[in-house]
Amino acid sequence: MATYRSVFDAAELRAQLNDAGINTKFMASIWKYVLQNPGCELGEIPDLPSSAYRLLRTKFKPFTSTVHSVFHSTDGVTTKLLIKLQNGAFVEAVIMTYDTRLGKYGGKPRLGGPRSTLCISSQVGCKMGCKFCATGTMGFKNNLTSGEIVEQLVHASLLTNIRNVVFMWHHFDTISCHVVSENDDDDGIYLLMGMGEPLNNYTALVEAIRVMTGSPFQLSPKRITVSTVGIIHAINKLHSDLPGLNLAVSLHAPVQEIRCQIMPSARAFPLEKLMTALQTYQKNSQQKIFIEYIMLDGMNDEEQHAHQLGKLLETFQVGCRCRGGNKCGLWRLDRAFLVVNLIPFNPIGSSSQFRTSSDQKVSDFQKILRGTYNIRTTVRKQMGQDISGACGQLVVNLPDKRTRDLTDIEDLRI
Incomplete structure (x- = not known):
């Protein structure tokens, strides 16, 4: 055929x-x-x-993929699309609708209305093998073509008007986190994600986003967020290839040892080098960086971990916002352009070795980051759990003999 x-x-x-x-x-x-x-x-x-x-x-x-099934959550705001590709594999994309009027700016209700965000898959499965993630249990099957990535936007657009698009690393599937902008007239950024590590499919990702930001889609780059486990060499060239995007980094631990325990791929991306790459990206792009942090009971959610994270992020700098732009040569700490998202853990099965942090621990963690280190910190709202669309739950439960084993750490490019 x-x-x-x-x-x-x-x-x-x-x-x-x-x-x-x-x-x-x-x-x-x-x-x-x-x-x-x-x-x-x-x-x-x-x-x-x-x-x-x-x-x-x-x-x-016109399309090489088809919408196989559509699932609607009981909360009324989450829709999951099961999409069949030309090669017979399946990926999932998720639409979430958030009413910006539910948020606040400066303690006052915000203007706006319903906004739909699409979480897009970039791979079938994932190579990263994170221990808290359902998608990682699939193994890696194949990269999507740029056309298959764009088609997810087209399929979703037939159901609702998509305002924001997010390519996020595999375990934040349909968690909504509305981050208030510094500008009153801005609708904010929504963080969601699909399957796969976007920066491991770099060429197709760049090509797809260029299509989405061009005619006839005309999505604003500031409405697009790319999330990553921390592929350093790709982060180093992302701004020059796709200026204006938001970057979200799946950190999940304030020290390298813990990070490697829960994210085996972290051994290829040392925390010190990753922080340097992020600081350079932030300085060059002047865009927000979102730090994703999944809360695992007894693993990374203690007060000492909050202080370690706060001290790690204290080093971030962005250019001053004076009229002269960066020409004045002055730099200042401004952690309003750094946002930490605390993510409640979703058990991905009875065999999971992790437990969900208590609400009190999450609250205490947030208070330390906010109060002691003045870091903007949000807690993600859980949505779509009843359709396996919540954090850590995105996995296609269909047999596929073409699944490859997880990549050995030696095969990951640094």
Whole structure:
């Protein structure tokens, strides 16, 4: 059976059009028509050169993936899409709706209304093998193409208007965390995630985001968040390739020893080098960095851990916000551009070796970071647990003989 490429696979479509001598300006009009007519055939797109129709019919499809199932949570705000790929594998994407009027700014109710955020998968399974994560138990099957990544946005857009998109590392599946912006008129950032480590599929990630921020999608880069376990070499080039994005880092421990115990891949990304990479990213991008921290009872949730984390993050700096921008050469500590998200642990099965931290421990941890270190700290609200869409629960429970074992630490690129 012939294998077709997604029409949203920008690099392949551009290359094929160039080879056929067709102007690539038609790419945006092709995408716009498919968005407006999701059940169309590519031959129905108007005003294309005749050679373009032949090319599209033989090489591409409007969609190479299909929505297999849709699950709605009882809380009414979470929708999970089970998406079947062309190769028979499945990934999950999650839509969450959050009413910004429920938040506060400066102690007063915020303006706004409902906002939908899409959490996108970048891989089938994951190589990282984190011990608290369901997705990690799947092993790694394959990377998604850029077209398969973009198609998740298209599928979701047929259900609701998507304002924010997040590529997040595998264990924060459908947890909503609304982070209030410094600007009254800003709607804030929502943190969600899908399956896979986005920066382990770097080329496809970059290409997909460039499509999403271009015509006809026109998503603002500041509405897109990329989360990572801490792939240092990819973080070092992310800002130059995709300026303006938000970065979220799955830290989960304030010291390297504990981090390696719960995240085996952390051995490839030493904490000291990771912090240096994050400081450089923050200085260059002037964007917020979100620190993700899953609360595990007795493992990383004691007061000493809160103080260790606070001291670790004290070193972060951002450029001054004077009229001269960075030209004045002055730098100051400003941890308003650093946000810690405390994440309640979701047991991923009866065999889980971890327990959920008590509400009191989470509250005490937050108070130390806020009160002693003046670090903005939020606690994620659990949503979508009844459809296995909450933190640590995202895993496709379908048999697949093509699953590969988790990557050995020696095979991870530093």
